[in-house]
Amino acid sequence: MKKSIILAALTLFIGCTNNKSETAKNTSTGTKEITLEEIWDGTFSAERMNALNSMNGDFYSLLNRDENGNTSVDKYSYSTLEKVETIVSSADLKDLDGFSSYTFNDDETKLILGTQFKKIFRRSFSGTFYAYDVASKKLSLIGKDIQEPLFSPDNKKVAYAKGNNIYIKDFSKNSLIQVTKDGKKNSIINGITDWVYEEEFGFVRAFEWSKNSRYLAFLRFDESDVPTFSMDIVGKELYPDQQVFKYPKAGEKNADVTLHMYTLTNRTTKKISLGDYEYIPRIKWSNNDAILIATTLNRYQNNLKLHKVNALRSSSTVLLNETDKAYIDITDNLTFLTDNSFIWTSERDGFNHIYHYDFNGNLINQITKGDWEVTNYYGFNPTKKTIYYQSVENGSTNRGVYSIGLDGQNKKLLSNKVGQNSAAFSTNLNYFINTFSTSEIPPIYSLYSAEGEMLKVVKDNAELKEQLADYKMSPKEFSTININGNDLNMWMIKPVDFDKNKAYPMLMFQYSGPGSQQVANRWNGTNDYWHNMLAQKGMIVVCIDGRGTGLKGADFKKVTQKELGKFEVEDQIAAAKKLAERSYIDKDNIGIWGWSFGGFMSTNALLKGSDIFSTAIAVAPVTSWRFYDTVYTERYMQTPQENASGYDENSPINYADKLEGNYLLVHGTGDDNVHVQNSMRMINALIEANKQFDMFIVPDRTHGIYKGANTRLNLYTKMTNFVEEHLIEKSNKTTEIKG
Template identity: 80%
Template sequence: MLLLTSYISTAQTTPKQTSNLKEITLEEIWNGTFSAERMNSLNSMNGDFYAVLDYNRQTRSVSVDKYSYKTLEKVETIVNSANLNGLNSFSSYSFNNDETKLILGTNFKKIYRHSFKGTFYAYDIASKSLTLIEENIQEPVFSPDNKNIAYAKDNNIFIKNLASNNITQVTNDGKINEVINGITDWVYEEEFAFVRAFEWNKTGTHLAFLRFDETNVPTFSMDIVGTELYPTQQVFKYPKAGEKNADVTLHMYTLSTASTKKISLGDYEYIPRIKWSNDADVLVATTLNRHQNNLKLHKVNPVKATTVLLLNETDKAYIDITDNLTFLADNSFIWTSEKDGYNHIYHYDFNGKLINQITKGNWEVTNYYGFNEKKKTIYYQSIENGSINRGVYAINLKGKHKELLSNVNGQNTAAFSKNLNFFINTHSSANTPPVYSLYTAKGKMLKVIKDNVALKERLSAYKMSPKEFSTININGNDLNMWMVKPLDFDETKKYPLLMFQYSGPGSQQVGNTWNGSNDYWHNMLAQKGIIVVCIDGRGTGYKGADFKKVTQKELGKYEVEDQIAAAKKLVERSYIDKNNVGIWGWSFGGFMSTNCILKGNDVFTTAIAVAPVTSWRFYDSVYTERYMQTPQENASGYDDNSPINYADKLKGNYLLVHGTGDDNVHVQNSYRMINSLIEANKQFDMFIVPDRTHGIYKGRNTRLNLFTKMTNFIDANLNNK
């Protein structure tokens, strides 16, 4: 087995050398002192060009500027807010297909994680004319023939004709908390990761859309304290595990007849994707059963409203939903699947017959970038050089002539041009901050765009310990691990241990990548004399389907066993204090840390849980049932792994943190945990943060205040005295 430590220098700075180095402070972590420079978000354009939204501080104007991939120089300004009448600024833009028009957005109001409302305008580049589309709308998009813009408002779909400015209302039954047309409901947005649920066909003659009838979905409500005299309530439909989901149906609107047809897709629970093929008369709709282990692709004829089964894939556990479905010129298609035990790329004809498996091996394809029709070449990202690394590769359609296009080690992520002739590679590792470089599609590096050398030099003045990567054998598996030690580490001394993890299905925390804010905090704790360790146990990703899916129907069983066993193995090391062992995590990681201090009370003495799930009965249907089936089918899987049922086992120091405005993992989880601890007469600490959502970040000093609380808790309870 490849030793992961070979990627990272483990050289230690001697105590004498550290005397002049600065301590990391919480204020610096959260005021941006250690933030890496990022590239502006760019949109690839037709040809060898890309567009960037630029802000001019002197003129306070916003512009969409066109750049060349070949030179990285600005070619022209497409639109500037300083020259617009009636629109002083905008914060988003999108092109039509031939890049003659733009949709400009402003006045955004956030709804959930990905969704928002805003005011949008259509801008004609040639005439420089600006037209208001509508206020308080969602997801406007041009038709491919440039004649119309479709958008959603107040749970209905509308189409605006650009020539006449006439607006056609496609649906009329939209109603808050009852029926949604063309926009996904909360659980689809959160778990299937898309918002716009309507799609134009290739000629702009048909508009396919999903309709969500959530009338019978149970309602969840949260009190919002706010700043007024009386709190308000946020009320929305949230299907918890085993409860009623929205009835989702597929519909087809035909512009020439102004008529809508309902499309029958047989027996299913979810429609997580719809996508038009290159044939204007063939839509492909994806359906899933409630267990999410039976996926079907349906070919839909929009005129006849008939369907034909294109592909049916099943799995003993579940099937992940991706956006990798790609139709080639002949309508054969690219598909990714775990059916051979690892995630790989497949090529099918338009009748669903397998042409060939393009990638093979005991490794995972982690990203699919696209197919160059002219070169018959596929571009993808994988872990072929070790599961903690990512590389960018090219391979032909027959699965031959594979080439590595990026650095071997560390994390490499490609942003390809629309024509797939160039890509901007982002490379980082545990020792290297993000480096942005321009490459040709053949893997030739043309230019370094940003290298973050200044950040690396700035960090050299601070006490920063290197991550030491290794593996640890736990319960018969070699698990990826990193360890951060104090810079003046002395193996003859004993140090407290703090374990950090997330542990959710398919996740990864042990990666050869640059620091996040948690890493700086862990370093700060290390310089206080604490050893920090992270281990990806069973159920995490990038080691094959069997390793990932072993936790099926038992979330929190094997993952907790691995963390407890790892802690017990680590305390056997002479330099770790077995009487001072802590664990912390957020969300799924908070569920884990809570379970660990209860079920592992013979090894863990301290735990912090931020925004934890405390019973999967409280979490949403799509995520939870993917791994657990329903509570009605698998009651023991839910209850045997719920920390609520083990509150009487608490012996150590426990800090529970939650935001009351968390629409994802509801504060109900922590309230129920608190009640269980009270009933068991257990003492604990808690920190309830008003109105904050799952990330607990909104508002001045929110994160600084939270991590100050957590640091003080660790100082008081996990110490090196």
Template identity: 80%
Template sequence: MKKGILLATILLLVSFNTISQTTLKQNSNTKEITLEEIWNGTFYAERMNSLNSMNGDFYSLLNYDRQTRSTTVDKYSYKTLEKIETIVSSSDLKDLNSFSSYSFNNDETKLILGTNFQKIYRHSFKGTFYAYDIASKKLSLIGEGIQEPIFSPDNQKVAYAKDNNLFIKNFTTNKITQITNDGKINSVINGITDWVYEEEFAFVRAFEWSKNSKYLAFLRFDETDVPTFSMDIVGNDKYPTQQVFKYPKAGEKNADVTLHMYAVSTKTTKKISLGDYEYIPRIKWSNDANTLVATTLNRHQNNLNLYKVNAVKTSATLLLNETDKAYVDITDNLTFLNDNSFIWTSEKDGFNHIYHYDFNGKLINQITKGNWEVTNYYGYNKDKKTIYYQSVENGSTNRGIYAIGLNGKNKKLLTNKDGQSNAAFSKNFNYFINTYSSAKIPPVYSLYSGNGKRLKVIKDNTQLKERLSNYKISPKEFSTININGNDLNMWMIKPLDFDENKQYPMLMFQYSGPGSQQVGNTWNSSNDYWHNMLAQKGMIIVCVDGRGTGFKGSDFKKSTYLNLVKYETEDQIAAAKKLAKRSYIDENNIGIWGWSFGGHMSTNCILKGNDIFTTAIAVAPVTSWRFYDTVYTERFLRTPQENPKGYDENSPINYAEKLKGKYLLVHGTGDDNVHVQNSFRMINSLIEANKQFDMFIVPDRTHGIYKGKNTRLNLFTKMTNFIEENLNKKSTK
């Protein structure tokens, strides 16, 4: 994951101050939002740099000094927010002109500095890394083209991966030891996850040091028999190249993943037996230096085990078992306390809550309770015996930060009740920086004490609010709508000059994926500005979170199990029909759009809901879950062999003949996630059904369709023109 290396994605965006205050007053509420402004940063909120909490009441930031053209790691005080010192500057490093990432060792006497990154997949990259000793200011090369370097707790060694093998560099002897030798592209990976683990279990580094630095636990992926997927990359050369990688589609062979323990003293590696399982989605050392805890899942992902692994004996015993009628989610919330009792989150009572177990797997107590979800676990303050977490206790569209005792008592709300708060705590939990926003208030960054007292506002985006006051922007109207027996969260955006005696075309937006949320009381995304632009062109924009979406309990989220997209589609169609009965909605001009899972949904809706939807846009859609990966798809549908109806009855390639309205299909040919194969198969089905449609195929772009000059601007121009031509037809009663 991202614990070993702090990526240098500098989130401090430029604040645009090109409009004079005089002009602002003259043009108040008259300016039209343009696509160019949406994508050139005019509406970007000013944000804080990604900070790294340090020992004590301090944090560090990666900064760029424009005057010296150097990269620096600077140390700050939480108490004052003032810079205390520059820990390292690239201007002082003879062999390193700049660096893009940094990570500390445990006592913060050394740094790993990274540069020359080459992206692999969504989270993974390789680069050149150096070790830097802060006291001596000595810089030494760890390696080039390596992945995920991490210090040993004794600060004497660094483990890293290269070319699918694992290595340890000893700084005392300057010797490199190669731990594995069988690594091979598209065959065997040691210590780094394969494509599907990286995408669906969201981690890359699959090796961990024991706390005494005597052992290195790692996962080995044998993907020899996993089917291979390939994509042509057009590029700028005369001949295309091919990207070839192992991708297990639903029902196909997964990599054989095994746990191994390397003993530094004897330089030997032993395989650990963990019984029957399909996946090992997490490994983590406990506070016992010789005990690792490994998580295993069966293929259906509804039977999870935690195993205590004895590194000395290389044996494993069961610590905890959790089952679910549908599936068990994987998180990073496992936290070991000083006595090796541990914190664990679970949906076993119907809502996601925090539990405390002893190291024999016996439940000590359930810490949080209620018909609401814990949405983020921040950690445990051992001195105050207090847990910090985020939840939706004040409504599923809001997020608040809470403190609660380990015994489940003395719960306290630390932040605003409404809107959404996200906390970045200091290591000792004495302070946190809170990011707060709502649909009406842009991000406000504030320093809080650990007991919830706001000490200082850091950034409040006042200039952005002033800038936006000059544009035609309509507020989101939040409500619920009862569909198929459920009160679904909804927002609506109307034109500023809305007249209830007129009728307006309606465009629906959704994602609808399991556990997701689009109807949240939070600040605008780029899509929100686009939606507002369309509203000012005379449309009503609506978003409804149907069954299967998140933060309303396990039963609501898992109601779509084994029938993915069926109930979600029914809810969007029913919502469109119910809204169409309102006097101001033109029932003959209703569209829907979505991306990825949402593209699948919009495609299904214009086919199965052809009596209500007249227009649809699908961007990078799945069109058959048979084409998507094992981990994600089988979590919700099981395998195609077990549940063929669940796959085929809701796949739009099987009923393309239902198309009646206007349909735009968009996909990037370099999408390693949702392969363009999905759209190509949809295109073939539409051709066979002799249906006319529009398509926009974008060469070499990945799932986000953003890389390259003007890519997003060009895409949204295409989508805007399509909607205006086919949907935006105002009429009066």
């Protein structure tokens, strides 16, 4: 089944880097200064390609909107990039004013059109969906306020979820089957994931059709005993609404998740036994009509099993069992070949690589090898027996697109060697659209053949680059810094008029979460423009990816196991002290900031590194991993019952009495991810320690703190004023006194 257009096939990379040395001179000749208003009104936004959906053959489709507001699904040729036909337009649909998503069935004879969406959580939403027949141009209502409609492979039926139950609409018989009947809010969920699966395992639809359309496999979540979390939503009415949902915090009860198989011929459902497990993070049908592959994990997430589930016998056997001393990441890379051998990615040799197994779970060969990471798997072309993937084999700050034979031979770089390269392949893997950027080159979208021949530039953002030439833009200077025995990737932004004989205040920015990366050779995001704006005001901004971050192998990433916030904080503190030895850094005015995990880090850094950090901003921070969800937290920390010291010795709440500097704490009260409870507990600890601090509580905003007019502008104005007052102005006064 094709992915809906709302799941973008292309991603705009954000960030910024270059390969200049620390002493490189800025070549910018612009005089205009960046303003916060420009950052948040889209002045610096790069043009993007519409999210394309690869079709059968050498074609793709786009969702377009005309000047009259009509939406259409249009078909294009990969070879020419020209429009071939309009498949459907809302202008021709009497019963539908417009639609904002579409999904094809397998043979592209029908579409599901979606409208009137209502957001639930980060990835989930309900909506009104219609089935559209391309040949007859007939439009049929599937349902209102439903979730995740999915065509059966025989094109006769659509399965969907509503009210925590699963339904099947059979268009051939004009009938509706209710597969489950026990669904109940905050109790039983059928076919849709609970909050923690959606957030941490990254999927919403938990049902899949068999290839012969005879079976529907689905997950059932019994969250009756999962503790409930509630948030007041202030809104605009006289009384607040209360949002109540099940949220398993670290060490608490998870939903009981079970696998079930519905047989359409006799309308029966059977529960499938998978042995001992805690999670079922993926289900996927093999190329055998009766064999489903179910992935299970134990609670520590370091013991993964692939189960061969026989739908005919309602039984299962273990296909593959992989273990790790720390944890195993879940991906969507499992790919079955015509003989049911399969492609699998794993860190089993210390780096993420591609492997080939037979259908008995025996290793055929390791396809990619080396002290570098495969960062994306794009697919397998059976005709050419070729695999396409993305990796960092040209340096951990770069990403390239490659092809390689199934036998591990004939590896070829298909894209640019440096910068960020990301491919959106055609279904038959004959073409791909490459998105390329560096710290100095805005995103360029180009059409490539699968052999790596660049055929045509689609969009180059030349106007944006020309526009930015008028501004005081400082380049990111890339280097490494040796901290605690490791060469850590680093970028630095200096003022355009940088004077090596002057001492500048420094602000460090980081995220630092497991497997993350902030130091990458890619184009600007909004934070990069903000950092440049601060540089205009006379500040040096630095970012360092310390231990625990990604793309340098499993050992580097997993060293933080059971100690989130220990080594990461040590690296930021040590880096600040080492940088402070440079003559152009004002060692008395060094700050640090971050969001989410980065907020947790910046808070800890200020408290534990008070001898070097004078200022910190923490946005939506975790302040104790005891407050965060089971799946994410226990993957790295085990449970609080088993690892109390790991939780408490790295919680900033327990070090509130060490606050000596300037601290700004920001949180949205509608954050369903990192609950405002984290900041409230931090505030209480600071009050009890009689410490003064600044806080900015934003009503009803979620984890991103962006919804509503001027929300981000207001937030960044607050942060800018805080940085100016406590770092820039203070540093200037110190310089004047010394002068």
